Amino acid sequence: MFARTEAVIPPTTISAPSPIVLIPARMGSTRLPGKPLADIGGVPMIVHVLRRAEAAGLGRVVVACAEQEIADAVIAAGGTAVMTPPDLPSGSDRIHAALATIDPTRNHEIVINLQGDLPGFEPGALTALLNVLDNSSFDIATLVAPITSDAEAAAESVVKAACGFEASDIAPVLYFSRARIPFGAGPLWHHVGVYAYRRAALERFVAAPPSPLERREKLEQLRALELGLRIGAARIARAPFGVDTPEDLARARQELKETLKKSFTIRFGYDSLSLTERMTSDADQFC
Numbered sequence: 001m002f003a004r005t006e007a008v009i010p011p012t013t014i015s016a017p018s019p020i021v022l023i024p025a026r027m028g029s030t031r032l033p034g035k036p037l038a039d040i041g042g043v044p045m046i047v048h049v050l051r052r053a054e055a056a057g058l059g060r061v062v063v064a065c066a067e068q069e070i071a072d073a074v075i076a077a078g079g080t081a082v083m084t085p086p087d088l089p090s091g092s093d094r095i096h097a098a099l100a101t102i103d104p105t106r107n108h109e110i111v112i113n114l115q116g117d118l119p120g121f122e123p124g125a126l127t128a129l130l131n132v133l134d135n136s137s138f139d140i141a142t143l144v145a146p147i148t149s150d151a152e153a154a155a156e157s158v159v160k161a162a163c164g165f166e167a168s169d170i171a172p173v174l175y176f177s178r179a180r181i182p183f184g185a186g187p188l189w190h191h192v193g194v195y196a197y198r199r200a201a202l203e204r205f206v207a208a209p210p211s212p213l214e215r216r217e218k219l220e221q222l223r224a225l226e227l228g229l230r231i232g233a234a235r236i237a238r239a240p241f242g243v244d245t246p247e248d249l250a251r252a253r254q255e256l257k258e259t260l261k262k263s264f265t266i267r268f269g270y271d272s273l274s275l276t277e278r279m280t281s282d283a284d285q286f287c
Contacts, residue, residue, distance in 0.1 A: 020108040021053045024091035025116040026066035031245050036070045036116055038249050041256045047077045048119035056123035064098035096206045111202050113195045117243045119252055128234040129196050132170050138232035139201035143192035145239040153180050159191040163233050173231045176219050190239045201229050
């Protein structure tokens with residue numbers, strides 16, 4: 001059901017295969033409880049992500065909520081929220097449940113799953129993601145970015161994608177791992193966990209039980225590969241910064257502050273020390 005009756009979007013006139021962007025959100029993060037409502041510059045994090053998705057201009061954007069307080073924040077910001085069962089095991093299950101509620105007539109055959117903890121996500125990356133599915137041989141699209149340090153390559157928290165780019169910015173992904181792959185000289189790719197599914201692929205994925213390699217690596221995207229679904233990746237310049245811990249949240253707040261200061265500089269310029277100090281103080285008020 002929808003969070004409130006006034007949040008219901010009027011029936012869409014967009015025909016398939018128009019995309020829909022779904023943002024799964026739940027309060028139960030173990031490392032950062034209440035994460036979707038974490039304040040960043042006076043705005044809940046989930047609203048930052050909502051605005052990024054809207055800026056991409058791809059179509060409908062809906063937040064799939066596990067709790068009413070998330071829905072209330074989204075609706076207060078002018079967005080649309082749909083309630084989903086709080087005990088669903090993953091974001092993929094949550095967007096699938098939301099889709100059944102908001103689009104029973106299947107107007108949307110492309111479903112984008114945007115994580116709700118990426119407040120600095122570049123809207124243009126969603127267009128790059130969607131372009132992968134222009135190739136009809138791919139069932140699922142995702143994103144990768146270059147790994148830039150040995151520490152990043154060695155970190156188990158950074159998922160690596162085995163894919164090879166030549167003349168194109170799109171390539172099939174053959175495997176995902178927490179280990180450093182592939183072996184040998186050449187670029188390594190940091191997997192960005194944002195997906196675009198063909199609707200039939202999403203339905204097949206969530207209907208299947210966790211697969212052997214998924215359980216071993218603790219990576220649900222391996223279930224798709226073990227089902228025989230083809231995943232294509234678009235490469236982007238850098239991996240977006242995710243917020244998982246209190247330290248990450250502090251960094252996100254600082255990055256917003258720096259972004260605001262830069263925007264003031266571009267718009268007004270600095271022609272005196274006093275003006276610099278004034279604009280810095282104005283930017284600080286947002287953070």
